[in-house]
Amino acid sequence: MKRIITIAVLLLSAVSFAQIKVLETVPVEKLGKVNNNYIQKIGDEYTVYYTSIQNDDEEGSSLRKFTFKNVNNDYASLYSIIMNGFGASPLYDIKLELPNNYIWLHYTGSVIPEKATVQFMVSSKEASSATSSISEPFVKDQINKLFQK
Numbered sequence: 346m347k348r349i350i351t352i353a354v355l356l357l358s359a360v361s362f363a364q365i366k367v368l369e370t371v372p373v374e375k376l377g378k379v380n381n382n383y384i385q386k387i388g389d390e391y392t393v394y395y396t397s398i399q400n401d402d403e404e405g406s407s408l409r410k411f412t413f414k415n416v417n418n419d420y421a422s423l424y425s426i427i428m429n430g431f432g433a434s435p436l437y438d439i440k441l442e443l444p445n446n447y448i449w450l451h452y453t454g455s456v457i458p459e460k461a462t463v464q465f466m467v468s469s470k471e472a473s474s475a476t477s478s479i480s481e482p483f484v485k486d487q488i489n490k491l492f493q494k
Contacts, residue, residue: 377491379483381408384491389415395465397478409478411446411467424492426450431461431485445470453482460484 376384382395392412413419423441427450430439436452449466462482469477483491 377493379487379491380481382480382483382491384493391415391420393465395480398481399478409467409480411443411448411465413443420492424488424494427463427488427492428485430463436461451479463488 371388374386376386380396382393385392385394390412391414392410394408394410397407397409413423426439426441430436430450430452433452436454438452439450441448441450447468447470451464451466453462453464462484464482465480467478467480
């Protein structure tokens with residue numbers, strides 16, 4: 346009986362002091378891509394990476410991002426908002442509020458409707474880092490490709 350108790354105590358102490366734990370991971374999915382711009386999905390969180398056309402020497406990289414959770418099918422809603430903006434007459438900017446950012450969808454028209462463009466104008470909500478950036482212009486087909494539609 347003493348041996349059984351000793352073995353049980355040794356096994357329990359070995360299990361409780363193990364150094365390696367297996368953690369649950371969430372797969373990272375890269376959705377659509379246009380040039381260096383792409384959308385990445387991790388769980389229910391979407392991150393839009395875009396190339397900024399502003400030259401910020403202090404930041405170094407021109408790749409910027411904004412993130413949001415897909416709470417009420419927000420991913421599909423963002424796509425719909427962007428696509429509906431192409432059909433507006435006259436074209437007008439749309440302002441969106443995300444948890445950490447404000448995003449203006451800036452549309453520029455063209456004589457040819459297929460050549461109308463949209464740019465993401467992103468500014469941070471944090472007062473300490475009042476950063477803003479502007480994406481390269483996207484045509485309707487590029488938005489479809491970016492959102493995999």
